[in-house]
Amino acid sequence: MADLAELVDQIAKDMATTPERGRVADYIPELAKVSPAHFGLVAITADGQEVAAGDADLPFSIQSVSKLFALVEALGRNADAVWARVGREPSGSAFNSIVQLEAEGGRPRNPFINAGAIAVTDLVAAGDDPRAGVGAILRLVRRLAGDDGISVDGAVAYSEAATGHRNAALAHFMKAHGVITGSVDATLSTYFHQCAIAMSCRQLARAGRFLMHGGIDPASGEAIVSPERARRINALMLTCGHYDASGEFAFRVGLPAKSGVGGGILAIAPGRACIAVWSPGLSAQGNSLLGTAALERLAGAMGWNVFNPDG
Incomplete structure (x- = not known):
């Protein structure tokens, strides 16, 4: 070796x-x-x-790696609610696919594609307070890394929110199917900010x-x-x-x-x-x-x- x-x-x-x-x-x-x-x-x-x-x-923007930590946080709160919303199967489609979500009645295939992660984040978003949801994920990451200096890159979060139209479409589609129960705006804000967490290797x-x-x-x-x-x-x-x-x-x-x-x-x-x-x-x-x-x-x-x- x-x-x-x-x-x-x-x-x-x-x-x-x-x-x-x-x-x-x-x-x-x-x-x-x-x-x-x-x-x-x-x-x-x-x-x-x-x-x-x-x-x-x-430090770099961890983006979808944050979905792992959001999932851990959501499972700790209510695992049954997580698996009621999202599946556990590979998607075989692009991470931001809308076609698959529509074909399957608004229930995402798994928690790591964008639609699934947004549905999971809705459980963490604490109703209409995205700061509480982001704060919970950030506290978890800081505790695991042993570093309270880890933070959200505000410029990246703003950039994502300004251009995240496809993610917004996914969220509204899931809202129409009852998969997202909270405020779409609050859920998306939480999601964009969690993706903008900056960490080093x-x-x-x-x-x-x-x-x-x-x-x-x-x-x-x-x-x-x-x-x-x-x-x-x-x-x-x-x-x-x-x-x-x-x-x-x-x-x-x-x-x-x-x-x-x-x-x-x-x-x-x-x-x-x-x-x-x-x-x-x-x-x-x-x-x-x-x-x-x-x-x-x-x-x-x-x-x-x-x-x-x-x-």
Whole structure:
């Protein structure tokens, strides 16, 4: 097995010189300003070893990675209500598909596509007070990462709200079907702000550690979720965490993971490691191009694969 520190360092060096970097999410004006030259990688092992390389401490917009934390918050409040609203099946469609939502009566396939995440966020939005909903998700993230300095990037949130017409269409369609019960405006405000949470790879990797430890935060010993819920969240990340490229990601990397159009990916090797990678350039499906390549190389070299009996 490779030396982790040497491997992470070499991957970062190689990614820095890779010419094909994908395309940044230019449909969100603030994200269009981010250079595709960035690359950061952090791996934290089950025994507490923390290895970082590249732009590991530079904050970026976590975007849809925030859906994971919103789901954890909503499940903690009322798990039955979550699964009454959203399914647990891969979508096979783009993350912002309207056609699929209409064909299936307004009930989103899973909590990680945009429609499903908006429906989950409605449960966290505390009625008509988006500040309370965002505050709850932010407190959870800060507690998991052990860092009260994590905040929402206001410019990104404003940029998303100004251009998020398709998300608004999804929300209004679900409101018409009774899937969203609160104020659409409050739910969307909460959603746009949670997506605009800014974190570094190091903070993100620390925030995800509970999922490699069966739901236990190793820093505090606190049970964030039950072992069964941790297993199920990991299963959803594996099958749905990369939208219509989830099967390809499972084939290549073999780890539960959640991506975001800010270029971040949080990946879990249960019982072994938690990895966060950031490279802003995206594939056609909206996942980090170099982040996926880096995780494939890292997981392969370390034997971190849920389908590997020794991994």
